[in-house]
Amino acid sequence: MSVRALLDIHVARKRFADTTVLKDVRLALQPREAVSLLGPSGCGKSTLLRIVAGLEQDFQGELRRPDGEVAFVFQEPRLMPWLTVEQNIGFSDDNHYDRAWVTQLIEEVGLKGFAQALPKALSGGMAQRVAIARGLYSRPQVLLLDEPFSAVDAFTRMKLQDLLLQLAEHHAIALLLVTHDVDEALYLSDRVLVMDNRPSSIRQALAVELPHPRDRRDPRLAQLKALSLTALQQAHVI
Amino acid sequence: MTSKTQAVPLATPLALNRSAWPRRLKGLVLPVLILLVLEVVVRVGWLPSYQMPAPSEIALTLTDLAEGALWKHVSASLGRVVLGFVIGASLALVFAAWVGLSREAEAYLEPTFAGLRSIPSLAWVPLLLLWLGIDETSKIVLIAIGAFFPVYLNGVAAIRDIDRKLVEVGQMYGFSRRRLVRRILLPAALPGLFTGLRSGLSLAWMFLVAAELIAATKGLGYLLSDGRETSRPDIVLAAIIVLALLGKVSDGLLAALEKRCLAWRDTFQGAGQ
Ligand SMILES: Nc1ncnc2c1ncn2[C@@H]1O[C@H](COP(=O)(O)OP(=O)(O)O)[C@@H](O)[C@H]1O
Ligand SMILES: [Mg+2]
Numbered sequence: 001m002s003v004r005a006l007l008d009i010h011v012a013r014k015r016f017a018d019t020t021v022l023k024d025v026r027l028a029l030q031p032r033e034a035v036s037l038l039g040p041s042g043c044g045k046s047t048l049l050r051i052v053a054g055l056e057q058d059f060q061g062e063l064r065r066p067d068g069e070v071a072f073v074f075q076e077p078r079l080m081p082w083l084t085v086e087q088n089i090g091f092s093d094d095n096h097y098d099r100a101w102v103t104q105l106i107e108e109v110g111l112k113g114f115a116q117a118l119p120k121a122l123s124g125g126m127a128q129r130v131a132i133a134r135g136l137y138s139r140p141q142v143l144l145l146d147e148p149f150s151a152v153d154a155f156t157r158m159k160l161q162d163l164l165l166q167l168a169e170h171h172a173i174a175l176l177l178v179t180h181d182v183d184e185a186l187y188l189s190d191r192v193l194v195m196d197n198r199p200s201s202i203r204q205a206l207a208v209e210l211p212h213p214r215d216r217r218d219p220r221l222a223q224l225k226a227l228s229l230t231a232l233q234q235a236h237v238i
Numbered sequence: 239m240t241s242k243t244q245a246v247p248l249a250t251p252l253a254l255n256r257s258a259w260p261r262r263l264k265g266l267v268l269p270v271l272i273l274l275v276l277e278v279v280v281r282v283g284w285l286p287s288y289q290m291p292a293p294s295e296i297a298l299t300l301t302d303l304a305e306g307a308l309w310k311h312v313s314a315s316l317g318r319v320v321l322g323f324v325i326g327a328s329l330a331l332v333f334a335a336w337v338g339l340s341r342e343a344e345a346y347l348e349p350t351f352a353g354l355r356s357i358p359s360l361a362w363v364p365l366l367l368l369w370l371g372i373d374e375t376s377k378i379v380l381i382a383i384g385a386f387f388p389v390y391l392n393g394v395a396a397i398r399d400i401d402r403k404l405v406e407v408g409q410m411y412g413f414s415r416r417r418l419v420r421r422i423l424l425p426a427a428l429p430g431l432f433t434g435l436r437s438g439l440s441l442a443w444m445f446l447v448a449a450e451l452i453a454a455t456k457g458l459g460y461l462l463s464d465g466r467e468t469s470r471p472d473i474v475l476a477a478i479i480v481l482a483l484l485g486k487v488s489d490g491l492l493a494a495l496e497k498r499c500l501a502w503r504d505t506f507q508g509a510g511q
Pocket of ligand 2 (some may be wrong): 045046047146
């Protein structure tokens with residue numbers, strides 16, 4: 001692992017009661033790098049992300065996080081239903097949030113005009129945009145995303161993927177993303193890590209050395225997809 | 239094809255007409271009908287008027303009372319309800335927050351409250367009379383006991399029903415416990431708290447009547463028992479009407495407050511108009 005890694009984690013063992021969920025998982029994230037985690041349901045991907053986020057502190061191992069913020073985008077938007085879009089984005093600063101910065105973020109995620117809307121007035125895709133903006137509000141160096149687009153339709157998902165890439169590029173943020181979608185993993189990331197069944201570790205790493213912006217129809221992506229499907233099969237995911 | 243498209247506009251005006259009836263008018267139909275029937279039935283003599291006075295007679299009694307003693311009774315009752323409710327509900331909110339937020343407090347307190355709750359609250363009456371006498375204090379305490387449990391139960395449930403996923407957002411930001419309560423737990427629990435406050439208030443009115451029926455020299459409950467003792471069903475019914483109005487108005491105030499505070503809720507509003 002490089003010395004300059006932004007985030008460095010080694011989970012020697014993580015267990016819930018008697019079940020060991022993660023075993024000897026090593027992961028390093030370079031600045032501005034995008035890494036995807038693929039693996040069977042229940043193998044501990046969310047758990048790994050929660051450890052990195054600091055939400056899960058009971059594990060054996062080591063975690064080195066950047067001095068700057070690490071932000072989390074959950075599978076569901078998890079917006080506070082009683083707050084407006086604007087207040088949700090600036091949630092971490094109570095009522096004295098930086099209005100100019102919030103307004104800029106609202107524009108960047110394409111929700112201009114919705115600053116005063118309540119979450120109940122938003123579609124699933126729009127709500128997830130707000131959640132991303134809330135993640136960006138604290139100017140993080142790392143954005144953790146746990147299946148962030150799994151609840152939206154395919155077209156919205158593609159749009160949100162492009163939005164995410166654009167924002168990560170613009171704000172120089174590294175991404176660590178859990179997904180079930182092989183295409184999504186390949187389209188978004190520089191490295192795809194395949195995890196196997198419990199107790200899980202990282203079984204294979206696949207480098208996606210294609211420049212951005214990528215074309216979803218790129219045959220090289222199709223080749224990589226074949227490779228990852230093989231990897232997933234070997235890991236008994238499929 | 240054409241016949242189908244033509245059939246549609248015929249049906250729409252009818253449907254529009256029916257739902258254009260203002261909602262309030264719809265609600266008035268049944269009560270007005272009942273009053274008219276009663277008036278007729280009593281006038282014709284099918285019901286003896288010393289048992290069931292005609293609605294018009296009750297209205298007369300009500301205006302008579304309004305010119306005299308009614309306000310004394312209303313203010314006495316209102317004062318008792320407000321005081322008892324405020325005391326009971328405040329204590330209930332404090333305990334609900336305590337038990338809801340802390341497993342430790344739950345372990346110590348919840349069994350006791352569960353035990354107390356299984357006593358029908360009116361069973362306290364003799365004890366309260368023995369301990370506190372028949373003056374104001376025993377009435378206020380009884381009303382407070384009545385208001386306490388619905389507020390407490392709904393409060394604890396409201397806190398325990400909060401989505402853990404929302405709380406996690408606060409933990410992600412490293413919120414302190416106080417900040418978590420203020421920013422997430424309190425607003426998220428508010429709908430349940432309002433439900434509790436409203437049912438607490440309606441129980442406060444119920445216990446007010448119980449307390450005043452047993453021993454009082456003024457108040458609407460006193461008016462009720464006075465009407466019975468002097469064989470004046472019109473007075474009893476007038477008091478019942480005033481109680482209903484007061485209950486409705488006080489609940490309406492809470493409902494309006496609830497609507498204002500909970501405008502963000504995304505709930506089913508019922509189908510149709
Ligand atoms: N809080 C918890 N308590 C007990 N077991 C848990 C808890 N969270 C997760 N697990 C278990 O750990 C395993 C991994 O969960 P998770 O990280 O959510 O999987 P994934 O996100 O890869 O689908 C699952 O088998 C799950 O049942
Ligand atoms: Mg998961």
